Amino acid sequence: MSTDERSAAPRRPRGPYVTGQARRQAIVDEALAVFSRTGFHGGSLREIAKRVGVTPAGLLHHFADKEELFAEVLRQRDEKVRAAAGDPAEHTLIEQAKRVVAHNRTSRGLTSLYAIISAEATDPDHPSHADFAARYRDRAAEAEQILRRGQVDGEVRDDVDPARAARLISAVMDGIQLQWLLDDSVDMVLLFDEFVARYLTPATAPIR
Incomplete structure (x- = not known):
């Protein structure tokens, strides 16, 4: 050279x-x-x-x-979750949520971190209070719009209120994760699939 x-x-x-x-x-x-x-x-x-x-x-x-x-710990955690969810252009909201649940089962430390910090952040003096409040609010607003489009496309039941469903998706994911952290025999993926099948997916729609 x-x-x-x-x-x-x-x-x-x-x-x-x-x-x-x-x-x-x-x-x-x-x-x-x-x-x-x-x-x-x-x-x-x-x-x-x-x-x-x-x-x-x-x-x-x-x-x-x-x-x-x-x-920085939270930033890297968020990057890993976004990568696990996949490209929104290639996966529906429901598919992305399923992928995140499956990913969280393989990363106990990150899942535990999120569960502990989200609970701690309910304290207004916690350094992540405003961030976590905005996370849930923004996530719900985004999910609501995606669910509305899903109803138009026939991927989401038309008798579901998108605003309530958007909040419920986070609530179910967080609740299942907490139970799994307490008892690892809890099958997070199976339970979330059950929620999706019974609450979000039309009976005639294929469940992916």
């Missing part, structure tokens, strides 16, 4: 940058384990740092405070 070719080739990150990124991700991974067990308020930066093998000061080199670290 000539000098010009070497200078034109993209440079790969290496050295301290790669090490720093790996350390940052290790902190996020351990934070997930801690927050999913003890919640935000119970989660200690000192414990997370110890699990990673750094000092609390070393942890704060990567994240300004516990709130920033917690936000």
